[in-house]
Amino acid sequence: MAERVVPEPLRRRRKPTKQGTVLSERVIVETALRLVGQHGAEALTVRRLGAALGADPSALYRYFRNTDDLLLAIADELIGRAQHGWQPTGDWRTDLCELGLRVHASYQAHPQAALLAAHRTTGRDNEMRAVEMILGVLRSAGFRDPEAVRIYHAFVDQALAFAALDAAALAMPAPAQAADLKVWQVRYGGLDAGTHPHIAATVRLLAAEMPLSGYPFALELLLDAVAARLPGAGAGAGAGAGAGAEAG
Template sequence: MNDRVVPESERRRRRPTKQGTVLSEQLIIDTALRLVGQHGAEALTVRRLGAALGADPSAVYRYFRSSDDLLLALTDELIGRAQQGWRPTGAWRADLRDIGLRVHALYRAHPQAALLAAHRTTGRVQETRIVEAILAVLRATGLPDPEAVRIYHAFVDQALGFAALDAAALALPAAAQAADNQVWLASYGRLDPSTHPNIAATAHLLAADMPRSGYPFALELLLDAIAARLPQATGEDA
């Protein structure tokens, strides 16, 4: 998609498409998310979107200036979906855990979109909402603002980093995923204890654990580290 500005007054399409639907930003985002999920990043084109919507591809420009504008909107949609139903409880550890697991699970549910979106910063409504929520949880513990910001950074990067890593694995063909998992038994499980005593001793544990995401445990380690840095009065809040 090329950058192109359509005046706001001309953006809404009132006539139904060939499929009898009226275009909207939400319909285009939902369709783009579905196409990316089915066909990968290459599906995020005006031509494919137009075909899926039953509309002239140029109609997409009434709502999005470019493919990057659409990608940012799609990213913000994913962030918003991760927050649906979340409410702060006042227990900092439970609240951060819930946010982290929600974001990670949402991106794992949309691995192809996660590969495009996990590293982007939108500055839009849903992203702003979750940034505000996480900072509110951290500042309420009594952490000084510089520390709260550093922890926010680590918390978000951890969640999105694991999401991107897990999404990349989930986006592989099923045969490749199975082959990667089998390596832990077929290769590591057969190493000679005399040359690789530590791997040999734990190969069965590695084979069981490595196919799973490491994020839930890594998140608990980070929450433990945060607890150790809190003012004494709130450090026991779990």
């Protein structure tokens, strides 16, 4: 696409396309999400989008500067879907846990798009709203700004890294997914306890655990670490330890 996007107030087109669709940024993004889900990254072209929408490909220039601009809109849409219906409880840990799981689930619902978009910074409304919410949770919990920013960074990067990793697994063809599972069941399951005693002792657990996402447990571990860094979090433990030492 060329960089000739038309500002929102100047988009006068209300005539339906050949398929009866009235073009809008949302309609284009939803169509792009569907096409990427069906055909992968190669579907993200002006020609294929135009055909799917029943519109001249040049019409998309009124909404997006280029395909990268459209990709950022797709990423922002996934972030927005993660926020839909979320309400803060006032408990920082509960709120961060739900937000993390929501972001991860939103990307897993569209694994092909997640592969393209999980690493992007959109600078769009939904992303800015998410940044504001997460920082608000952390600052309200009592973290000072430098610490809140570092925790925000770790929290978001963990969620998006797992989103991309798990999306890659989901996007694999079914035979490849089955082959990966078989490695744990057969290859690892057949290892001799004399040479690999720890694997042999846990192989059934490994075969059950490894096909699952590690994100929920990793998120709990991160939140445990965050809780330990709350201002005053160690005061109680320190006082108890001192009292015990004196009593001994």
